Amino acid sequence: MGFSCGIVGLPNVGKSTIYRALTSADVTIEPYAFSTITPNIGVVDVPDVRLEHIALSIKPDTVIKTTLNFVDVAGLVEGASLGEGMGNQFLSHIRDVDAIAHVIRCFQDKNIPHITPELNPLKDIEVIELELILKDLDTIDKRINKIQKASKSGNKDALRDLDILERIRIELNEGTPVSSLTLEEPERALVDQLYLLSAKPQFFVANIGEEQLKAESDPLLEQVSEAAIARGIPYISLCSKLESEILDLPAEERQQFSEEMGIAESGLENLVSVGYELLELITFFTTQSNEVKAWTVTDGTSAAESAGKIHSDIQSGFIKADIIKYEDLIDFQSESAVREKGLVMTVGKEHLIEDGDIIHFKFRS
Secondary structure, eight states, X not given: OOOEEEEEOSTTSSHHHHHHHHHOOOOOOOSSTTOOOSOEEEEEEOOOHHHHHHHHHHOOSEEEOOEEEEEEOOOOOTTGGGTGGGHHHHHHTTTTXXXXXXXXXXXXXXXXXXXXXXXXXXXXXXXXXHHHHHHHHHHHHHHHHHHHHHHHTTOHHHHHHHHHHHHHHHHHHTTOOGGGSOOOTTHHHHHHHHTOGGGSOEEEEEEOOGGGSSOSOXXXXXXXXXXXXXXXXXXXXXXXXXXXXXXXXXXXXXHHHHHHTTOSSOHHHHHHHHHHHHHTEEEEEEOOTTEEEEEEEETTOBHHHHHHHHXXXXXXXXXXXXXXXXXXXXXXXXXXXXHHTTOOEEEOTTOBOOTTOEEEEEEOO
C-alpha cells in the first residue's frame, strides 16, 4: 500500500465531494452538516505512468498498482475534541492514518451554507488545528493518569515517560502541535504509541470553485498558501465539484474536458504527489512471474528491507538483488537488452534502493 490519508475539515467544506472525486465512490453528499455519520473508507489505485511504460516493455499478464487508503470523517466543529457534533468519535477514526489532508473551503455557493456568515480560511484552519491539539491533550492526560501510580513506586520507565508526557503537555497547552516539536528517542517512540493527531504529517487542500481555476489570483486561496508556508507544510488546490462531475463523463472525454477547464493534473495525482513527498515515499517495481507490480517504501529503505515488503521469507533468505533503472528499460525497450548493455546492477542487502528501480530478488527458499 502507498499510504493512508485521513480527510478532515469543517462541515460543508466539500470533503465528501473530494472523497468521491478521489475514489469514484458512491457517497451521500448533502448541503448540510453531518450528512456523513460513519466514516467513508476507500481504497484507490495510485496512478503511475511508469508502471504503464514498464508493462509495454515487459508485456505481462498482470499489472498491479500500489494503493492508497482514504478515510473521510464527518465535519468537525468547535468542541469536537469534547464530543460536540460527535467529533470525539469522528477523530478516533483517523488515529491510524499516515497523513492528514485538511480540506479548507475557498468556494462560494449560496446553496451550501458555511458554518460562519463569511468564508475565513485562516479561522477555519485554526478551529481544526485546535481540535486536534485538544484531542491530543485528552490522550496525554489519560496516559499520565495511567502511569502516575507506577511512577510513584519509582519505576524508571514510568518516570521517564511521565517526564516526556508532561513536557509535551506544556507545548500542547501553548498551542504547539507535536509535529513542530524536536523529539529524540525514546520521546518519538512514546509519541508513536499514542497515535497523536497533531503529530501526523499534514497538508492543506484548498477546495475552490470553477471560476477560481483560471483566476490569476484569489484572496481566499492566498490565505491558505500563506498559512501553509507559515507552518512549513505543503498545500494543493482543487475544484472538487468539477472533478466529481468529470467522473460522470465517458472515459474518452475526460482528458480533453480537463484540459479545457485548465486542470493539468487530477486531484488524485496531485494528492499522491504531495503525499509521497511529505512522507518521503518512493516506488520500486518487480517484474517476476509474468507480473508487473508497484511497491511503496520509505526513501532510504535497503534492498533486504524492500524484499521484506514482498514477503518476510524473501528478506530472511536474501542473497542479492539485480536492479534495472527505469530509464534504461525505457531506452532499450526490454530487460534482456539492458542486460546485454551491461547496465544491470547487482547489489547486497544494505544497498539503498532508489525511486523507479526495477528489482529482481535472489533468495534462499
